[in-house]
Structures are given as C-alpha cells and as structure tokens.
Amino acid sequence: MTDRRTRREFMGLTAAGAAGVLTPAWLADPRTAPAIAAAAVTGTAQGAPSTDPDLIVFNAKVYTMDPAAPRAEAFATSGGRFIAVGSTAAIKGLAGKRTQTFDAKQMTIVPGFTDCHNHAGGTTLLYEVLVGNPFEVEFVTIASIIEKLRAKARQVPAGTWVEGYFHDDTKVKDKRLLNVRDLDQVSTEHPVVVRHRGGHTSFYNSKAFELAKVTKDTPNPPGGTFDRDENGALNGRVTDLARSVFNGVGQRPTFTPEQRAQRERDGVAHISKQFARYGLTSVHHEGGDLTAMQEVRARGDLHHRISYEPSGRVLDSMIASGIMSGFGDEWIKFGATSEHTVDGSFSERTMALSIPYPNVQPPYKGNITDTQDELNAWVEKVHRAGIQVNCHANGDVAIDMYLTAFERAQKAAPRPDARPKITHCTLINDDLVRRMKALGAVPAMFTTYAYYNTDKFPFYGEELMKRSMAFRTLLDAGIHAAAGSDFSPGPFAPLMGIQGMVTRTGWDGTTWGANQRISVDEAIRVNTINGAYASREESLKGSITPNKLADFVVLADDPHTVNKEKIKDIQIVRTVVGGTTVHQA
Numbered sequence: 001m002t003d004r005r006t007r008r009e010f011m012g013l014t015a016a017g018a019a020g021v022l023t024p025a026w027l028a029d030p031r032t033a034p035a036i037a038a039a040a041v042t043g044t045a046q047g048a049p050s051t052d053p054d055l056i057v058f059n060a061k062v063y064t065m066d067p068a069a070p071r072a073e074a075f076a077t078s079g080g081r082f083i084a085v086g087s088t089a090a091i092k093g094l095a096g097k098r099t100q101t102f103d104a105k106q107m108t109i110v111p112g113f114t115d116c117h118n119h120a121g122g123t124t125l126l127y128e129v130l131v132g133n134p135f136e137v138e139f140v141t142i143a144s145i146i147e148k149l150r151a152k153a154r155q156v157p158a159g160t161w162v163e164g165y166f167h168d169d170t171k172v173k174d175k176r177l178l179n180v181r182d183l184d185q186v187s188t189e190h191p192v193v194v195r196h197r198g199g200h201t202s203f204y205n206s207k208a209f210e211l212a213k214v215t216k217d218t219p220n221p222p223g224g225t226f227d228r229d230e231n232g233a234l235n236g237r238v239t240d241l242a243r244s245v246f247n248g249v250g251q252r253p254t255f256t257p258e259q260r261a262q263r264e265r266d267g268v269a270h271i272s273k274q275f276a277r278y279g280l281t282s283v284h285h286e287g288g289d290l291t292a293m294q295e296v297r298a299r300g301d302l303h304h305r306i307s308y309e310p311s312g313r314v315l316d317s318m319i320a321s322g323i324m325s326g327f328g329d330e331w332i333k334f335g336a337t338s339e340h341t342v343d344g345s346f347s348e349r350t351m352a353l354s355i356p357y358p359n360v361q362p363p364y365k366g367n368i369t370d371t372q373d374e375l376n377a378w379v380e381k382v383h384r385a386g387i388q389v390n391c392h393a394n395g396d397v398a399i400d401m402y403l404t405a406f407e408r409a410q411k412a413a414p415r416p417d418a419r420p421k422i423t424h425c426t427l428i429n430d431d432l433v434r435r436m437k438a439l440g441a442v443p444a445m446f447t448t449y450a451y452y453n454t455d456k457f458p459f460y461g462e463e464l465m466k467r468s469m470a471f472r473t474l475l476d477a478g479i480h481a482a483a484g485s486d487f488s489p490g491p492f493a494p495l496m497g498i499q500g501m502v503t504r505t506g507w508d509g510t511t512w513g514a515n516q517r518i519s520v521d522e523a524i525r526v527n528t529i530n531g532a533y534a535s536r537e538e539s540l541k542g543s544i545t546p547n548k549l550a551d552f553v554v555l556a557d558d559p560h561t562v563n564k565e566k567i568k569d570i571q572i573v574r575t576v577v578g579g580t581t582v583h584q585a
C-alpha cells in the first residue's frame with residue numbers, strides 16, 4: 001500500500017471484519033432491489049440474500065478464474081459468499097446503508113490460493129531449532145548450524161536428542177554435505193540429528209549411531225541407506241526407511257497432555273497466520289492435531305480453510321465409523337488421505353526412477369518404500385471406504401505402482417469420479433499421463449521447486465527435467481493439475497510457485513524443462529480452481545463466482561504484466577476469507 005487514504009480505509013475494514021468473524025446478523029431488509037440487481041449483473045446469483053451486501057469491492061482488475069466470466073471490475077459479498085460479480089457501475093449500484101465499500105484502485109484481485117499438500121508444521125516453526133530458512137532462498141554456513149545446535153545442547157541433559165530442522169543440503173555456503181564430524185562438534189554426549197527439510201534424509205552424529213548400534217558394517221535395510229564415505233566409513237547421512245533405527249533410542253523431551261495441547265494450538269494459530277500472509281486461503285493438511293484445529297477455529301484464530309488429510313489412527317477410525325471424504329464444513333473438512341508413501345524424495349534424490357540416476361556410482365535407482373501387494377491392499381481398503389485415496393509418488397516407477405493399484409481397486413469396487421490424488425507426481429511419461437487421464441487422477445505437484453530447488457536439478461539433468469513437474473503436459477492432457485508445496489520440503493508462497501511454473505527459472509538463473517512452462521493465467525488456475533477440484537470443492541470455491549465462498553487476494557501488482565522474474569515479489573496487500581480480512585500488508 002502506498003496511498004495513505006486507502007490504507008486507512010483498509011484499517012477500518014479490518015477492524016470491522018475482526019469484530020464479526022462470521023457476520024451472522026443479516027439485517028432484515030424489505031428492499032429486495034439489491035439482490036435482484038445482483039442476479040441481473042451475473043445472471044447466476046439466484047438465492048442471494050435479500051439484504052445489503054456486506055462488502056463491495058470495485059475499480060479492480062479481477063481475474064475470476066471462472067470461464068463463464070473471466071474478467072470483472074467489481075464484486076459484492078454477503079454472508080461470507082460472493083453474491084454478484086460484474087462492472088464497477090453495476091456493482092456499486094447494489095450498495096446499501098450498511099455496505100462497506102472498497103476502492104481497489106486498479107489493483108489485481110484473484111481467488112484465494114489453495115495449497116494441496118502441506119505438512120503445516122507450526123509447532124516446528126515455533127519451538128524447534130531452525131537451521132535453514134523455511135520461507136525463502138537463503139544460504140547458511142555449516143558453522144552456523146553447529147553453533148545453533150550447540151546452544152540447544154547446552155540446555156538439555158546428556159543423552160537427549162538435539163535436533164535441527166529445515167536443513168537444505170544445497171543451500172550451504174561451504175558447498176559440501178554436512179557430515180558426522182561436523183555434528184560431533186555439536187556434542188559427543190547428545191545424539192544429534194539435522195533433518196533435511198525434504199523429510200527423507202537426515203544427518204547424525206557418532207553418538208546417535210552408537211545408541212542405534214549402527215556401524216560401518218551394518219547393511220542397508222530395504223527402502224533406505226546408511227551412506228558411507230570413500231573409505232567405507234559412515235558419513236552421517238541416512239536416507240528414508242533406514243532412519244527408523246533411531247526412533248527408539250535416546251531421550252526426548254516430554255510434555256504433559258496440557259503442554260502438548262497448548263503447543264499444538266499455538267502451532268496451528270501460528271501457521272495459519274503465515275498462510276494468510278502469503279495469500280493461502282485453503283490448505284490441505286497432512287494430518288496434524290484435529291482437536292487443536294477445531295479449538296483454534298472456535299477461538300477465532302483460524303485464518304484459512306483446512307482440508308484434513310488423515311492417516312493412522314484417525315484414518316482407521318474414519319473407516320471403522322463410516323466417515324467419508326467430504327465430512328465436515330467449509331472450514332475444516334475431511335479430504336483425501338494423507339500421502340501414503342510409495343517412494344523417496346525428488347529434492348533429496350531418492351525417488352524411484354526406471355533408469356539409474358545420472359552420474360551416481362554404484363548405480364542407484366532410488367528407494368521404493370512399499371511393495372505392490374501392500375500398496376494394492378491399502379488402496380483398495382481406503383477406496384472401498386469411500387475415502388479419496390492419496391499416495392506420494394515422485395518417480396515414474398512409483399507413479400506406475402500407484403496407478404496399477406488404483407486401476408485394480410476401481411475394477412474391484414467401481415466408483416465414478418473417484419479422483420485418486422497423486423502427491424508430487426514428479427516424473428511422468430506418456431503412458432502414465434494416459435492412465436492418469438483415464439482414472440481422473442488429480443496430481444498435487446511441486447510448484448515452488450522450479451524457483452527454489454534449481455540447485456537440485458543438475459542431479460537429474462535436462463532430459464529428466466523435461467518430464468518433471470510437467471504442468472504443460474498434464475494441462476494439455478486435460479488433467480486438473482494442482483499445487484502442492486509439500487512444506488516443509490518446499491516454501492509455500494503461491495507467488496513463488498507461479499513464477500517458477502511460468503519461467504522454469506530458478507534463483508540461480510538457470511532454466512530447466514522450459515517445455516513445461518505454462519501461462520500466468522494457467523498458473524493461477526493451478527493454484528486456485530484446480531486446488532478446489534482436488535478436494536471436490538470446485539462448486540464451493542476456487543473462483544470468484546456468485547454463491548461461492550468469498551475468499552480472495554488483493555495483489556499490489558498484476559502477475560500478468562510485471563516482469564516474470566518478479567512475480568514472487570508482488571506484495572500480498574490483503575487476504576480475505578469468507579469476506580473477512582485475515583491479513584493486510
């Protein structure tokens with residue numbers, strides 16, 4: 001915001017919005033003219049309440065993402081929904097005495113963004129040692145990592161784990177991998193682990209290996225590796241399932257149930273604020289504390305809508321009690337399952353490829369973390385229960401396994417429009433695309449990676465990158481590709497994602513798989529209406545359309561016209577959920 005007057009107007013609006021989160025008090029208004037006019041403006045606003053709009057926004061560049069009326073200048077909201085969309089002149093005519101108005105002064109407005117894959121680790125952000133930057137590209141030194149962990153080690157008794165989070169192995173100024181000797185400098189009395197933000201690899205010190213009884217002679221288990229240096233000694237890096245040996249060893253901090261509940265609530269409230277700051281109005285959560293989410297919502301601190309993706313005990317109890325995807329309301333709703341993991345990681349180079357990784361010796365094709373039989377059984381069980389299936393499949397081998405399992409489940413228990421969700425769906429080929437289309441699969445793909453993780457792409461090379469994060473190919477095939485930041489692995493800023501999808505150019509200036517570029521409009525669609533489609537909520541949200549939830553974002557600049565390399569820097573002026581401002585710059 002640069003204009004002072006506009007800023008004051010914003011402040012006034014926010015105060016009013018905060019006072020009435022759900023704005024339930026519709027004034028009984030004998031004048032029905034506004035609602036009739038609303039219907040006339042759009043032709044689709046039947047059922048709009050016969051009352052003054054709560055809010056009118058005009059003089060804006062509105063990109064509605066509604067193919068029936070893609071551009072507009074203005075809209076009106078009432079009761080948390082859009083009730084009319086159209087020209088400034090027509091919409092202004094709807095204003096009544098109690099209507100708040102907002103002159104957008106030609107700023108850009110798009111539907112609220114949706115992130116279809118997010119681990120939403122608010123408690124980690126608040127309470128853990130962060131050895132990397134969760135939100136932006138930032139390089140750190142290994143010395144700084146050691147120093148932060150030493151400070152933590154001084155606060156906890158010997159034998160207790162010292163943990164670092166948000167490490168990114170290619171955002172290190174030293175230009176080498178963290179190793180066991182670095183972490184021995186933190187402590188020889190505490191087990192130490194540094195977790196890669198990607199979630200599939202971790203780095204340990206000697207004490208941790210000692211407690212887990214892992215030596216250089218320990219064989220690699222299925223689905224994981226204890227990495228070694230050129231002399232065959234443990235180098236500290238451990239991948240995927242091999243990390244489970246550390247689960248039962250060492251001491252971990254304990255909390256009373258009250259403390260734990262408090263931390264979870266704080267975490268949800270904190271991450272919700274961060275989402276609002278970046279323009280996210282709907283987020284698909286990989287599990288998390290459902291009680292905390294409901295409590296934070298009840299106290300008015302939930303600023304985004306949650307599609308809750310269950311696993312473990314919650315999923316089992318849904319199946320046992322007959323709760324299906326879609327149960328819940330506009331704020332917290334059961335979506336697909338949490339990602340059921342079939343293979344390793346894209347960014348950490350453990351995903352399952354049909355060909356060996358370029359330039360890796362001995363030849364390595366990544367980690368498969370499930371058998372076809374187990375996968376078949378799990379997919380069929382969930383599908384039969386009426387719950388949307390969701391598997392993490394990055395490499396072409398894993399995607400093939402998942403599609404095989406789902407094709408089998410559909411044969412055994414046919415259900416139309418089941419929308420199997422493929423989390424990541426990173427490396428595709430023509431055969432996989434054809435089968436995805438036939439099944440109506442919905443991929444939630446990495447978006448910010450194209451900007452944030454270009455330093456990882458040389459490990460794959462241009463030939464594989466041409467088929468990776470393949471938005472162009474999938475949209476052309478008519479597949480509803482959606483955005484899945486995978487936070488913590490990827491930053492979740494939708495504008496960083498849009499820039500990456502449009503340019504395929506990273507922070508380091510290199511461009512990978514330019515054949516997969518999509519337009520700005522398509523990239524916004526991926527982050528809005530396609531996200532709504534992924535959770536079967538496309539009739540409820542994802543576009544600025546009468547009767548849909550009034551979730552929208554005001555941008556200081558238009559991503560269609562700014563320098564494409566600057567899309568990620570556009571200021572989020574305002575984030576609005578259900579007609580209520582939840583963030584303003």
Ligand SMILES: [Zn+2]
Pocket residue numbers: 117119286339392486
């Ligand atoms: Zn994930």
